[in-house]
Amino acid sequence: MYLVVTRSFPPELGGMQSLMWGLSKELSKNYLIKVFADYQDGHKEFDENVNFSIERVGGIKFLRKIRKAQLIDEVSKENQIQGIIADHWKSLELLKNNKKKFCLIHGKEINHPLGSRLNKRVLKVLNNVDKVVANSNYTKNLAIEIGVNEEKIIVINPGIDQIKDLDKKSLEKVESLLKIKTPRLITVSRFDKRKNHEKVIMALRNLKQIYPDIVYICIGYGDEEENIKKLVKELNLESQVMFFKDISDNLKNALIARSNIFVMPSIKHKTSVEGFGIAYVEAAQYGIPSLGGKDGGAADAIEHDRTGLICDGNNLDDIYTSLNLMIENKKYIEFGKNAKDVAAKFSWNKIIEEYKKII
Template structure:
C-alpha cells in the first residue's frame, strides 16, 4: 500500500488502513510505504505487516495537516520506493488509498503490470481543495481521476454516495463496504469518569458539545461556532469542545473572538486517537456540520460512545443518520438551523435517549471492523483469482494461437460483411465502434476496409489479453488510419463505454455472452447504441455430442418453459426473451447453420 499517511496520523483513511492491516497481517503479507513522521520509526514489523516510513523528502511533524509541498515532493519518492519493493518482494496486488495514492498505483501498474484496488473516502475535489481556483487544473484533475478509476481492478467505496461518484466517473461496478468503529476505544463511560474529565478540562456549562474534526473549511466548524453564538444570544448556555487541529485554526479562533464566545468554545488541539474516545464520551452531544463528507467515521464513533449526533445530508452521513431515529440532520451551511436542532436535543430528553439507543444498536449490528476486514480480504482473494484466470488465458493464447488460419479469416470476413451490410441500410452518422475481444484483429480490419469505401469511422480494438492487443496493432498497421485505437479492456470491468454507438463482441468464445457479461455491457452502453454478439448453438452436432445428456435436458426444460439462464442457446426466441430484460431489443439475427457459433445477433439499447 503506497499511502500518503499512516498511523499515528488520524483521519478516515489512516483509521481504515490501520484496522485493515492489523486484522489481515496474519492472513497476508502486507507492505505499507509512506512518508517520514516525527518520533516514529523508519521501519516496523508485526507478523505479516511491514511498515516503511521513508518515502518522503521531509519529515511530517503536524499529525493533523500536511502541506501540498510535503505531498508533491513525496509522490516521486513514494513511487520509487514502491517500485523497488514490488520487484524485491514480488508484490501481486496494490491497494491505493484515495486519489493521490491511485496515481502512484496507476503508474506502477503501467510499469510492472501489477493490478491495483482503489479505496476512496472522499469525492469532490473542488470542495476538499477549495483553494484550487484554476479551471484548467480542475478539468485536468477530472480526466486523470477518471483514468485512475478506469484502470483499477476493483473500485471500493465506503459509502453509497461514493458509489455514485464512481458511477459518475465511469465505474458503475464499484463495491460499497463501509468503515468500522474501534469499539475498544470508542465506548460509553460511567458518570464518575465523565465528571472527572469535565473537571480536568474546566467545564463551565452543564451541556457540552464535542466536535472531532481536522480544522479545514469543508468540515463546517465555522458554522458550529456561529450556531453556538446564536444559542448564547438566546440565553442557552452550552460549551463546545473542538478536538483536532489544522490550517483553519487561527481563522476559527479569530471568529470565536469576534462573536464574543471565548467562554463557550474550547480548542483542545490534536488529541491522540486512543484518548479521543473518552473525551467524546464525556460530552452530551456530537456535532459536525460538514460541507462535504466521504464517509463520516467520527459520527459513528460518537454513536459507539453513547452520544447522539447531528450531521448534514452530505456524503456518507445519510447512510447511518436517519432523522429522528439515529440522529438529527441539519441544513448545510445554515448555523440557524443547526442551532434549532441543538435546542431540540437539549430540551427533549426522550428523543435524545431514543437516538442514543438506536445509534448504539446500529454500531453493533453493522460496523464491526472484523467483519469489514474480512470483506476487504475477500476482495484481495477475488482479485488474485481473476489474475490467475488472466494468466491462464494468456498461457492458452500462447500455446494455441491458431487465429491466423485461413479458415478463421474466412469466418471473420463473412461476419464483417454481415455487420457491414446491416449498418449500410441504417442512417447512423459518426460511427464510433468498439470491438471487445478483438483477438487477432482481422474482423476489425475487414470492417474498416469495408466502411472506408463510403465513410469515415472510428474503430477501437480491445482485449483482456495484452498480447492480443499487440497482435491487433501488428495486423492492422498497413491500414494507415488515424481513427484506429487500441486498449486493454476487461468485459466485466469496461468502465465508461457510453461514447460508442456500436459495440461488437464475436469470436470463438464471445466475450459478451461469456459468463453473463451482457448485463454489464447493457448497463454501460448508451441508449440507441447497437450491440452485436454471437452465440453457441446447442442444436449443432458439434456442440450437442460433446455433452448430449446435458444438452437434451436443457432443451426439454426450454420447451417446457422451465429453462435456466442459458436459454439464449436455443434459437432466436430464447435469445430475444433472455436479453429483453436488459433493455436490449433484438433487431436482427442470421439463419441457423451447423457450426459452433452460428447466431450473430444485433441488439439495440432501448
Template sequence: MRILIITQNFPPLEGGISTHTYEMAKNFVFCGQEVMVVAPFLKSSSEFDKKQNFRAKRFPEFSAGPLLRFLITLFCSFSAALKFKPGIIYTTHWKNAGVVAVMLSVIFRIPHVLFVNGTEINFLKSKKSEYRLFRFVAGHSQKIIALANFQADLLKKLAIDENKIVVAHGGVDFPRFEKKDEKLIQSLKEKYNIGTKKVLLTVGRLVPRKGHSSVILALKEAIKTYPKVVYFIVGRGPERENLSKLAEDSGLSNCVKFTGFVSDEEIIAFLHLCDIFVLPNKVVNGDYEGFGIVFAEANACGKPVIGGKSGGVSDIIKEGVNGYLVDPENIMELKEKILEILENEKLARQLGLKGREMARNEFNYSNTARKIVDIFSKLI
C-alpha cells in the same frame, strides 16, 4: 492470500487515509491473510513497524520532482512484490501508488483493487491531465472500493464502469471508543469547570467546511432558551483566529472553549463527556466531508450526532435514528435540533444507544476488512 498494499499515507503519519490503510492491513491479517505494506519512511517508522502483525517496506520520502518520487515508489514496490509474491495489490491512492500498482499488476499478472476516499476525485474534470491519469488507473483496476455512496456516485459521473464500484464504509475501533476512562473524564470536567453544564462538542480540523461557525451562531440563539451550555472545539487549523473572534463578537467567549491539539485518549474522553456531537459539515469550494468517521466514533461512545447534508455523511447519520442531518447554513434549524436533544433526555439516550448499536454492527473495521477480503477472493 497474500495482499500487497501500496500507499502514500501510513502511520505514524496522521490522517483519514493513513488510519484506514493501517486498519485494513491489521484486519486483513485478522481475517487470515498475509500482508505487506509499501509506504514512505517517516521518523519513528521503524519502531511503529516492529509492533505490527504485518510486514512493511519503507521507501525514502523527500522533496523531489514527481518523476523521481514515482521511480522510488516503483522500485521499492517492485522489489517488495518480487520477494513477497502477492496474489493481489490494494492501493489507497490513484496517482503514484495507483500507476505503480497498474504496472505491477500487468508485470506479475495479478489483480489490482483501488480505494477511493474522498474529495480528490471531485476536482478531476477540471484538471484534464489528472482526469486522464485517473481514468487510466481506474480502467486498469479490477475493482474500485468507494468509502461511501457519495463517492460511488461521483465515480459514476466520471464515467467509471459502475460494475467495478463497490461501497465499503470506513470503520471504528469499537472496543477502544466504547471504553470510558472515568478518571480522565473527571479530570477534564474539573479542568474546564463544566459542573452541570450540557456539553456540545466538535472534533476536527479548524477549516470552513467543518461548520464550526454555524455551531457558534446557533449556540448564540440556543442559550437564550438553554443557558447552561458549553461548546468545546477540539482540534487545530487555520480558522482558529476567525472562530475565536466570532465567539467573542457573539458574546460567547465564556461558552466556547478551544482545546487545540489533544491526545487520542482525551478525544475519546471528550466524546464520552459530551451531550451532543455536532459537526454541520458543508461544501466549500468543492471540498466536502468524504465520510465523517468521527460521527461513528461519537456514536460508539453512545452520543447523539448532528451533521450537515453534504458529502458522505448521510451514510452514517440516519435521520431521527442515531442523530440528525441539517442544512449547515440554516442556523435556526441547527439551533432547533440542538435544543430538541438537550431538552429531551429520553430522546438523547435513544439516539445514542441506536448510534452505538450501528457503530458496533455497521461501522467497524473488522466487518469492512472481511467485505474487502471477500472481494479479493472473487478476483483471484
C-alpha cells in the same frame, strides 16, 4: 501475499492514517501482507512493533512516487502477489505490473471537473483496476458522475477499532472542567471551512438564550483556528466555547463520552467534501448521537431521526433548529442509545469480511 500501498500511515496521525492502519492490521490476520508507506519521523520504533513488513520510501514527493512504484513492480516480479490495495489513485498511477488492483476512494481526491487533466488521470487509473472501493454511497455516486465504470465500484465503509475502557482520571478531569455546563456539544476535527465550525458557533449564540449553561467543546487544530476564535470573541461566547488541541486520547475520549451531541454539519467547500465522516461513528460508540451535514457521505454514518439528524450545513436556521430539536426533551438520549447499537456494524471484524469477499 497482498501489497498495501499508501501515502498515509502511522505514526502520522489522521483519519486516512487510521483507515490504512486498521485495514492493514486486519488483513494481516488472514493473509501475508507487505505495506509500502512514506517515510515518517519516528517510524522505526512504530514499524518494529507490528507483525507485518513495512517498507518506507523517502525523498521529495514526485521522486518518492516513482521510487515506490519501482519497488512495488520489483516485488511483484519476485513474489506471488495476489493483489495490490491502494489508498489513492495516485498510488497506482505509475505501476507497470498486471497484478489485481483495488483502489480506495474517499471523495475529495477524485472530485475534478469532467474532461479536465486530473479527471482524465483519475479515470485512466480507476477504470483499469479490478475494484474501486468507495467509502460511502455519496462517494460511489460522485465516482459515477465523473466517469468511473459503475460495475467496478463497491461501497465499503471505513472500520473502527473497539473502544477501550475510559480512563478514570480523565473522566474526573472532564467533570472538573465542565462542572454544571449542559447541554454539551462537541466537535473533533480539523479547523477548516468544510467542517463548518463557524455556523455552529453562530447557532450557539441563539441557543445560549434558551440554554444559558450550554457549552461547545472544540478539539483540533487547523488553518481556520484563529478565525474561529475571533468569531467566538466577537459574539461574546468565550464562556460557552472551549478549545483543546494536542491532548491525550484518554482525555479526548472522556470529553466525547461526557458530551451530549457530536456536531459536524459539514459543507462542500470548493472541491473539498466529507466523503464519509468516521468521527460520527467514533462518537456513536460512546452513545453520542450526531448532527451531520447533507453535503457528502454523512448519511452512511448517521441514520436520520434515529442515531442523529442530517441538516443543511449552509442554512444557519436548519443547524439551530436541528440542535434545539435534539436538546429539547433530551431527544439526544434516545438517539444516543440507537447510535451505540448501530456503531457495532462498523467494527473492523465486520468490515474486513467485506474486503475478503472482493480480494
